[in-house]
Amino acid sequence: MLVLVVLLMALGLAGSALRNVAPDAVTRATTYNAYEGDISALTDGKYPGNDENPASFRWLSKGILAIELPEPVELRKFRVYVGGEAGGYKVKAYLGGKLSLEGLGRSPEGKLVAEVEDASYATDSWVEMEFPPGTVADNLEFWDFGPAEFYEMQIIVASEVVEGTTWGKVKVTFR
Numbered sequence: 007m008l009v010l011v012v013l014l015m016a017l018g019l020a021g022s023a024l025r026n027v028a029p030d031a032v033t034r035a036t037t038y039n040a041y042e043g044d045i046s047a048l049t050d051g052k053y054p055g056n057d058e059n060p061a062s063f064r065w066l067s068k069g070i071l072a073i074e075l076p077e078p079v080e081l082r083k084f085r086v087y088v089g090g091e092a093g094g095y096k097v098k099a100y101l102g103g104k105l106s107l108e109g110l111g112r113s114p115e116g117k118l119v120a121e122v123e124d125a126s127y128a129t130d131s132w133v134e135m136e137f138p139p140g141t142v143a144d145n146l147e148f149w150d151f152g153p154a155e156f157y158e159m160q161i162i163v164a165s166e167v168v169e170g171t172t173w174g175k176v177k178v179t180f181r
């Protein structure tokens with residue numbers, strides 16, 4: 007994990023207390039509505055600035071990405087590298103429950119513990135949403151409103167916990 011540690015230090019997130027769990031801890035992702043690209047582009051560690059030709063993932067109108075963590079973690083920040091097209095974003099953090107495979111609702115609902123938003127419409131840069139202190143969750147929904155392109159996603163958590171899994175378990179559905 008040397009590369010990751012160096013990256014976090016470069017981003018000013020230094021310290022062993024913080025960790026990006028997006029590449030290791032995502033067990034299921036569900037996209038909502040039509041998209042282009044491979045969802046694995048979001049966690050391959052490549053984005054403009056550190057790679058000459060990074061792959062992107064793009065929703066054509068709007069979408070939801072559902073992320074399930076293997077156990078509850080203390081969330082700090084949700085970060086996404088936005089390309090040339092930006093939408094408005096919302097991240098909902100839940101304890102328990104899950105999004106349906108179709109992305110049309112939650113069953114069971116679970117407990118909504120935090121909701122953060124970004125309406126900067128910033129392009130070609132990282133967009134960062136910070137969770138309130140003490141936000142503990144085991145699944146998240148990343149909502150995108152409007153056509154948007156993404157290169158990378160990071161979920162920064164307090165360091166303890168989290169057993170690694172792989173994107174081999176990721177399932178993608180869309181309609």
Ligand SMILES: [Ca+2]
Nearest residue numbers: 047052157158
């Ligand atoms: Ca990437």
